[in-house]
Amino acid sequence: MKAFEILEKWARSRRKASAPALIAPDGTCLRTWGDIDAESLELAPHLTGSTSPVALQLGNHPAFPAALLACWRAGRPICLVDASLKNLDSLTNSIGPGTRISSENNRLKIDPLPSPRERSDSACVFKLTSGTTSLPAPIAFTSHQILADCDNVCAGMGIGPSDLNFGVIAFTHSYGFSNLITPLLCHGIPLVVADDALPRAIQKTLVQTRATVLPLVPAMFRALCSVDSLPPSLRLCISAGAPLETSVAREFHAKFARKIHSFYGASESGGICYDASNEPLTEPGFVGSPLPGVEITLLDPQAPTSRIRVRSSAVGSLDSTTPANFEPSDLLAPGSRGFRIVGRVSDIINCGGKKVAPAELERVIARCPGVREVIVFGSRQEKIHALVVGDETLDHQTLRRYCAVSLAPWQVPREFHLVPQIPLTPRGKISRLELAARFS
Numbered sequence: 001m002k003a004f005e006i007l008e009k010w011a012r013s014r015r016k017a018s019a020p021a022l023i024a025p026d027g028t029c030l031r032t033w034g035d036i037d038a039e040s041l042e043l044a045p046h047l048t049g050s051t052s053p054v055a056l057q058l059g060n061h062p063a064f065p066a067a068l069l070a071c072w073r074a075g076r077p078i079c080l081v082d083a084s085l086k087n088l089d090s091l092t093n094s095i096g097p098g099t100r101i102s103s104e105n106n107r108l109k110i111d112p113l114p115s116p117r118e119r120s121d122s123a124c125v126f127k128l129t130s131g132t133t134s135l136p137a138p139i140a141f142t143s144h145q146i147l148a149d150c151d152n153v154c155a156g157m158g159i160g161p162s163d164l165n166f167g168v169i170a171f172t173h174s175y176g177f178s179n180l181i182t183p184l185l186c187h188g189i190p191l192v193v194a195d196d197a198l199p200r201a202i203q204k205t206l207v208q209t210r211a212t213v214l215p216l217v218p219a220m221f222r223a224l225c226s227v228d229s230l231p232p233s234l235r236l237c238i239s240a241g242a243p244l245e246t247s248v249a250r251e252f253h254a255k256f257a258r259k260i261h262s263f264y265g266a267s268e269s270g271g272i273c274y275d276a277s278n279e280p281l282t283e284p285g286f287v288g289s290p291l292p293g294v295e296i297t298l299l300d301p302q303a304p305t306s307r308i309r310v311r312s313s314a315v316g317s318l319d320s321t322t323p324a325n326f327e328p329s330d331l332l333a334p335g336s337r338g339f340r341i342v343g344r345v346s347d348i349i350n351c352g353g354k355k356v357a358p359a360e361l362e363r364v365i366a367r368c369p370g371v372r373e374v375i376v377f378g379s380r381q382e383k384i385h386a387l388v389v390g391d392e393t394l395d396h397q398t399l400r401r402y403c404a405v406s407l408a409p410w411q412v413p414r415e416f417h418l419v420p421q422i423p424l425t426p427r428g429k430i431s432r433l434e435l436a437a438r439f440s
Contacts, residue, residue, distance in 0.1 A: 002124040003072035005143040006185060010037075010069060013188035021184065022062050023164065023192045025201070027208040030062045030193055039063060043070035043108075051076060052098030052116035053126060055091060056172065059083035060195045063108055064171050065184060067101050072124060079126040079138060080172040088113065095126055095138050127174050127316070129267045139268050139316040148293060149270030149314035150182035154189075156274045156291035157238065157261070159213055161188045166211040168194040168202065168220075174267040175240050179215045203227040206234055217241040219424055221260055222248045230256045238263050242429050243341055245373060247366075249281035262287045264341065269326040270314040272296070273339055284363055289338040298334060305331045305342050305357070331357070347432055349378030354410055356384060358432070361411060368402040370394035373422055376413065377432035379440030386413040387435060389421055415440070 013021075017034030024030045031039070047054065047070055054071045056078045058064050071078045079097055081088070091097055096117020102109045123140040154160065165183065169176040183189040192209045194201070197220055206214070210233040216224070218239050224230075225248065237252075240263035249260050259280055264273040264287035273296075275281070275288030290296050293312055300306040310326045317324035333340045343359040350356075358376035365374045365386060373389040388399065396416050403412040417439050425431050 002075060002077055002122060003143045005147055006124070006182075007069070007072060009147065009186040013185065016188070019190075021190050022065070023190060023209050023211075025192065025194050025196070025205040025208065027210075031066075033188075036066045036069070039066035040069035040073060043067060043110075044073040046110055047071055047074035047076055047099065050098050050116060051118045051120065053077045053079045053095050053119065055079050055081045055088060055097040055100040055113065057081040057083055057085070057100055057102045058108075058171070059103065060167060060171050060193055061103050061106075061108075062193050063103075064193075065181065067108070068181070069185070071101075077119060077123045077126060077140075080128060080174075080177060082128075082170065082172055091138065125177075127177070127267045141316050145270075145314050145316060146182060147186060148312065149178050150186050152291045152293040152312070152314060153178050153271045154183055154187055155293075156271065156276065157213075157236065157263075158276075159183060159187075159189060159236070163189055163212045163236075164209065165189055165191045166194065166202075166206065166209070166214045167191045168197050169215055169217060169241075173241075174265065174270065175215065175217075175263075178265065178270050179238065179240075179263075197223075199223045199227050203230065207231045212236065214238065215240065215263075217429075218244045218248060219422075221252060225251050225255060230258065234258070237261065240265060242424075243285045243287075244281060246281050246284050247372065253280040264288075264339075266310075266326065266328050268316050269310050269312060269328075272310055272312075272328075275338065277337070283335075283340055284366075285333075285341040285359065286335075286337075287339055287341055296339070298332075299327065305333045307345065308332050308339075331359075347377070349376075349384055350382055351378070351384055351410055356411060361386070361407065361413070364406050365399070365403065365413075367406075368394075368399060370398065375422055375430055375432070375435065377435045377440075379436050381440070383414040383440065384411070385415045385417065385436070385440055387417045387419055387422060387439060389419060394418065 014033045014037045020029040021033045022031040098116025100111050122142045124143045125141045126138040129137045167180045184191045192211050213236045215238040237260045239260045262275040265271040271291045273287040295311040297309040298306040315324035315326045329345045331343045343357050347358050361376045362374050370390045370393050375387045399416045
């Protein structure tokens with residue numbers, strides 16, 4: 001069976017059948033462990049008769065864990081699909097899902113899909129890459145690899161059954177799946193099911209549910225700084241999906257006396273690094289040291305920044321017995337306390353024959369008085385652009401004067417764009433490709 005190991009873990013979790021497993025934002029019980037089990041057993045017969053993947057496109061729905069278990073009990077792998085993705089043609093061509101599970105008016109829909117492809121391999125989950133540099137692509141994982149990632153994350157972050165996870169990041173994203181869904185199924189960690197990411201809604205839900213662990217993306221933490229308080233029950237804040245700005249980390253720590261712990265991972269490998277220290281973030285892009293079970297090797301150990309090779313039992317590969325390798329396109333700088341992300345290979349701007357790393361320019365421009373956030377990107381004409389969020393005193397002339405003094409002439413952005421906020425992708429990430437198309 002494709003997900004035998006996970007189903008075995010689930011069998012242990014469901015022994016506390018009458019205890020709450022899924023919590024509503026108002027603190028009431030949505031599903032007990034027994035409810036999830038019964039719901040999955042009811043769904044499973046509707047999914048038998050095929051071994052083709054099931055496109056799970058439910059969003060943060062209370063039936064998500066049961067639908068997942070039902071697919072695996074029916075012997076079918078699942079593909080995690082954003083609720084916003086309308087066209088599944090790319091998935092049909094690559095992995096051939098035969099069924100889609102979605103929601104309409106809060107009720108489950110099970111629909112057949114054309115061109116199903118029967119599978120006999122050991123894949124139980126297909127994750128989609130973020131698509132920040134190309135079209136999203138499916139990555140196959142066995143149950144062994146999914147469990148390894150879950151164990152690495154829970155051990156590295158110190159999350160256990162006495163915790164209550166706050167689930168407002170998308171369950172179908174690699175981050176949400178690894179930090180919320182698999183800990184629920186494999187480690188018995190209950191989950192608040194939420195879909196309102198507005199700061200006041202998050203604050204209210206934290207108070208009403210007494211959730212202890214809050215995984216968000218940086219933009220959500222930035223917005224959460226606007227609330228007046230956070231409940232004492234909240235013990236752990238985790239940020240992933242994009243580098244956390246030091247200004248946000250400092251403001252959050254000063255206001256709420258809590259550190260935001262940076263987490264770095266990838267769809268292809270699951271969790272990679274985590275900043276477990278209690279010191280406030282001071283270095284831009286700092287993501288800490290490798291998680292338990294993860295080995296990192298610098299591909300260019302003599303250079304100040306380098307791509308890395310990640311070796312872990314959680315890296316996507318259909319061989320469940322041998323730890324696999326993955327080489328992200330991120331550039332990392334090693335330090336005494338861990339690693340710092342300084343950009344991506346694809347972000348490097350070739351400006352008149354000189355290589356420009358956007359992250360290095362961003363660190364300089366961020367020190368200009370009045371600048372709150374900045375993203376640097378290159379246009380197709382190899383011109384440097386800077387997208388800047390600032391206060392009311394900031395203008396183009398101030399930025400140009402500051403950069404003229406602080407940077408080499410060829411490093412000064414050709415264009416500055418003053419905006420109220422940095423545009424993000426639906427996954428809460430920054431896509432320099434999209435920014436270049438939009439602003440240049």
